[in-house]
Amino acid sequence: PMSNRRRHIGNRTNPDPNGCVGVxxxxxxxxxxxxxxxxxxxxxxxxxxxxxxxxSRRSRGFAFVxxxxxxxxxxxxxxxxxxxxxGRRIRVDFSITKRxxxxxxxxxxxxxxxxxxxxxxxxxxxxxxxxxxxGYDRYEERDYYKSYKRRSPSPYYxxxxxxxxxxxxxxxxxx
DNA sequence: GTTGAGCGTT
Numbered sequence: 001p002m003s004n005r006r007r008h009i010g011n012r013t014n015p016d017p018n019g020c021v022g023v024x025x026x027x028x029x030x031x032x033x034x035x036x037x038x039x040x041x042x043x044x045x046x047x048x049x050x051x052x053x054x055x056s057r058r059s060r061g062f063a064f065v066x067x068x069x070x071x072x073x074x075x076x077x078x079x080x081x082x083x084x085x086x087g088r089r090i091r092v093d094f095s096i097t098k099r100x101x102x103x104x105x106x107x108x109x110x111x112x113x114x115x116x117x118x119x120x121x122x123x124x125x126x127x128x129x130x131x132x133x134x135g136y137d138r139y140e141e142r143d144y145y146k147s148y149k150r151r152s153p154s155p156y157y158x159x160x161x162x163x164x165x166x167x168x169x170x171x172x173x174x175x
Numbered sequence: 176g177t178t179g180a181g182c183g184t185t
């Protein structure tokens with residue numbers, strides 16, 4: 001049986017047909033625009049997105065191309081798989097994941113790097129279900145979050161904030 | 176124009 005945390009991922013070696021194809025082995029210099037140029041030959045596109053590394057902002061070398069029609073996706077998979085693009089042989093197949101995950105709230109929600117170890121059930125929530133059900137309220141109940149919240153703002157921060165807003169003088173604009 | 180194998184948290 002498939003584990004819960006892999007439930008949103010399908011069969012990797014033989015993905016079910018769907019309107020989205022994954023494109024792998026891309027050159028770092030291939031842009032979404034390049035991909036549009038190539039893949040729109042097979043039918044109208046709903047979206048194209050390259051996956052970027054969060055820190056370096058470089059392409060991770062793969063992308064997802066969404067066709068409006070599943071048939072065009074199939075066509076693209078058959079015709080573009082193995083084709084050369086920007087000097088790289090690309091692999092094209094139906095996507096096994098459905099979409100990007102829901103963006104994180106911008107605060108660390110993973111395992112604390114100190115303190116008692118928790119079982120994976122306690123922190124490995126899928127964000128896909130949205131903040132309201134999965135992440136947020138449960139997160140606020142965790143002790144490491146409370147200890148973070150309890151901290152009073154540092155005087156340094158308040159000073160910096162004040163001086164910045166004071167330096168912003170108001171001058172009416174003339175036309 | 177750092178390889179290469181890769182299924183996504185702008």
